Amino acid sequence: MAQKKTSLKDIATKVGVSTALVSYVLNGKMKGRISEEVANRIKQVAKELNYHPNQIARSLKTNKTNSIGLLLADISNPFSSQIARIVENEADKMGYAVIIGSSDESVEKSEKIIEVFLNRQVDGLILSLPEKSEQIVADLKSKDIPFVLLDRYFPSVAANSVAIDNFSASESAVNHLLSNNYNNICIISYDTELVHLNERLRGATEQKEINSTVGKVRLGHIQEDVECAIDKFLNTEQSIDAIFFTSNLLTISGLKYLNKKKVIIPEDMGVIAFDKTDAFDLFYTSISYVNQPLNKLGREAVRLMHQAINDNTKREQIFLLAELIVRDSTSRK
Amino acid sequence: MAQKKTSLKDIATKVGVSTALVSYVLNGKMKGRISEEVANRIKQVAKELNYHPNQIARSLKTNKTNSIGLLLADISNPFSSQIARIVENEADKMGYAVIIGSSDESVEKSEKIIEVFLNRQVDGLILSLPEKSEQIVADLKSKDIPFVLLDRYFPSVAANSVAIDNFSASESAVNHLLSNNYNNICIISYDTELVHLNERLRGATEQKEINSTVGKVRLGHIQEDVECAIDKFLNTEQSIDAIFFTSNLLTISGLKYLNKKKVIIPEDMGVIAFDKTDAFDLFYTSISYVNQPLNKLGREAVRLMHQAINDNTKREQIFLLAELIVRDSTSRK
Numbered sequence: 001m002a003q004k005k006t007s008l009k010d011i012a013t014k015v016g017v018s019t020a021l022v023s024y025v026l027n028g029k030m031k032g033r034i035s036e037e038v039a040n041r042i043k044q045v046a047k048e049l050n051y052h053p054n055q056i057a058r059s060l061k062t063n064k065t066n067s068i069g070l071l072l073a074d075i076s077n078p079f080s081s082q083i084a085r086i087v088e089n090e091a092d093k094m095g096y097a098v099i100i101g102s103s104d105e106s107v108e109k110s111e112k113i114i115e116v117f118l119n120r121q122v123d124g125l126i127l128s129l130p131e132k133s134e135q136i137v138a139d140l141k142s143k144d145i146p147f148v149l150l151d152r153y154f155p156s157v158a159a160n161s162v163a164i165d166n167f168s169a170s171e172s173a174v175n176h177l178l179s180n181n182y183n184n185i186c187i188i189s190y191d192t193e194l195v196h197l198n199e200r201l202r203g204a205t206e207q208k209e210i211n212s213t214v215g216k217v218r219l220g221h222i223q224e225d226v227e228c229a230i231d232k233f234l235n236t237e238q239s240i241d242a243i244f245f246t247s248n249l250l251t252i253s254g255l256k257y258l259n260k261k262k263v264i265i266p267e268d269m270g271v272i273a274f275d276k277t278d279a280f281d282l283f284y285t286s287i288s289y290v291n292q293p294l295n296k297l298g299r300e301a302v303r304l305m306h307q308a309i310n311d312n313t314k315r316e317q318i319f320l321l322a323e324l325i326v327r328d329s330t331s332r333k
Numbered sequence: 334m335a336q337k338k339t340s341l342k343d344i345a346t347k348v349g350v351s352t353a354l355v356s357y358v359l360n361g362k363m364k365g366r367i368s369e370e371v372a373n374r375i376k377q378v379a380k381e382l383n384y385h386p387n388q389i390a391r392s393l394k395t396n397k398t399n400s401i402g403l404l405l406a407d408i409s410n411p412f413s414s415q416i417a418r419i420v421e422n423e424a425d426k427m428g429y430a431v432i433i434g435s436s437d438e439s440v441e442k443s444e445k446i447i448e449v450f451l452n453r454q455v456d457g458l459i460l461s462l463p464e465k466s467e468q469i470v471a472d473l474k475s476k477d478i479p480f481v482l483l484d485r486y487f488p489s490v491a492a493n494s495v496a497i498d499n500f501s502a503s504e505s506a507v508n509h510l511l512s513n514n515y516n517n518i519c520i521i522s523y524d525t526e527l528v529h530l531n532e533r534l535r536g537a538t539e540q541k542e543i544n545s546t547v548g549k550v551r552l553g554h555i556q557e558d559v560e561c562a563i564d565k566f567l568n569t570e571q572s573i574d575a576i577f578f579t580s581n582l583l584t585i586s587g588l589k590y591l592n593k594k595k596v597i598i599p600e601d602m603g604v605i606a607f608d609k610t611d612a613f614d615l616f617y618t619s620i621s622y623v624n625q626p627l628n629k630l631g632r633e634a635v636r637l638m639h640q641a642i643n644d645n646t647k648r649e650q651i652f653l654l655a656e657l658i659v660r661d662s663t664s665r666k
């Protein structure tokens with residue numbers, strides 16, 4: 001703050017008591033051992049002088065800042081912003097403030113943001129890291145820094161993590177298509193090393209009965225690559241009758257292009273998505289999708305982080321189950 | 334952090350130099366006056382011992398924490414999350430970390446979050462406050478705390494603020510409808526004291542030529558009240574031929590209901606929205622809308638906040654112009 005900050009001494013001088021007494025009262029100690037009148041006068045003067053207990057000074061004593069760093073892929077993406085909101089609420093309940101950062105799927109940017117968090121002496125970290133971040137995870141472990149991986153995890157490095165069971169979620173999406181008599185299924189997924197996304201692909205393709213085609217989309221080229229994948233399968237002899245998009249961004253790009261190509265859903269093509277978005281409700285046919293338990297993801301992440309801050313010797317890996325929301329886009333007529 | 338933190342003294346002992354020398358080197362001072370070899374050795378040991386310069390200790394000396402508090406209505410709402418992303422980027426360029434909070438349109442919650450920010454000694458605040466927050470603004474001013482109001486402002490209390498010119502944005506939306514021969518326009522807006530939202534209503538209704546009906550929607554009852562407003566005007570004798578929704582949330586609720594009622598856009602009804610969302614691209618008719626300059630809003634907010642931190646005697650009120658994006662939903666055939 002630009003102005004000089006009010007100190008305990010300022011309050012003590014104005015009330016005419018000792019600094020120690022002011023400190024005791026404002027920290028809620030010695031209750032019943034000081035007259036109500038003096039205690040109230042101290043509190044009133046503290047308010048008048050705009051006194052704020054200095055969390056910073058307190059931090060040096062307790063070695064805690066009661067703050068956490070939250071790294072997400074991109075806070076403006078609906079998945080990230082919903083998670084941020086839930087983490088913010090849960091963290092607040094436990095007395096932590098949340099400092100945020102977006103990685104933009106870059107390892108370098110992630111390292112830089114984590115360095116900023118650590119310089120600010122956050123008590124712990126909740127991280128959604130980009131691909132090829134194994135070294136970051138190993139470094140944090142070797143330094144004994146409390147952290148929890150959220151949504152993304154790395155099987156080669158054991159660490160606290162909270163994610164959904166992407167494999168079984170995709171499996172159930174594809175099973176749903178098969179049981180509704182869709183037999184030639186195209187899966188549009190990302191070209192990435194991120195394990196959680198590859199688990200979605202694996203869950204969708206490792207079905208015995210499935211006859212599937214896969215379209216791979218590069219991060220940063222979503223619209224272009226989705227269109228290319230759709231063009232390709234629309235022009236093959238094997239007639240695709242359903243598409244499973246493994247993220248909401250892929251779905252939005254795909255639906256836009258299917259509209260342009262005048263492909264009618266579900267008459268010409270069944271469609272199922274991973275994750276939801278408001279857009280699905282406005283599309284002429286309501287879209288079936290895999291619903292991630294975002295509230296539980298955020299709650300568990302904060303719980304594990306709190307646990308790690310207090311005892312960093314435990315490791316927990318949590319996989320939550322997603323549910324399938326069946327609507328009109330997969331109802332073959 | 335759970336482990337004991339590395340101090341400058343730990344590094345000095347290991348290298349065999351003075352603590353002062355370590356401090357000079359790690360703070361980038363005395364360049365050229367110390368041998369490269371010693372300097373490199375100090376940096377290497379600092380890395381090995383996992384040394385992080387203690388921003389907290391530094392804060393007590395400089396009286397700055399290089400952090401800002403960002404209060405938004407709800408970080409999971411697309412408008413808020415996009416703004417958060419831009420503020421995060423701009424603040425990072427200036428060396429500020431961003432601590433976030435969501436007010437949920439509650440004055441009490443806003444006060445509580447601001448108190449948390451201040452206890453953490455943030456250097457400044459960027460605030461999107463709920464209605465009836467004039468007292469919060471007056472208090473911050475009387476305490477000489479650097480802050481900037483974002484999106485929402487209070488004419489009765491002069492303060493740094495960045496918002497768009499909501500009046501002229503709405504005026505141009507309605508003028509566009511009039512010039513496309515829509516003559517009986519319904520405006521669906523919020524029932525609120527928030528000035529920026531009422532400016533949208535005023536800009537839409539204070540046109541001389543306009544023949545308009547207004548539907549008012551309570552925050553927290555959006556879907557229900559939008560449906561009620563639409564039902565009301567569909568059942569009047571005066572036939573409404575266009576709707577102007579003054580937010581993207583109102584638009585999404587409205588389009589869902591118009592679909593249900595089988596009202597065809599733009600044949601039966603013209604539609605124009607305030608703000609955009611992905612959903613508009615997936616609707617069968619692309620929706621015309623008022624586009625807020627979010628990048629510029631965020632950039633200007635951080636610039637003003639930085640200015641206020643360094644000199645809190647100036648006051649700037651910035652109103653940015655929005656642009657009209659005309660698409661198919663307002664093209665009468």
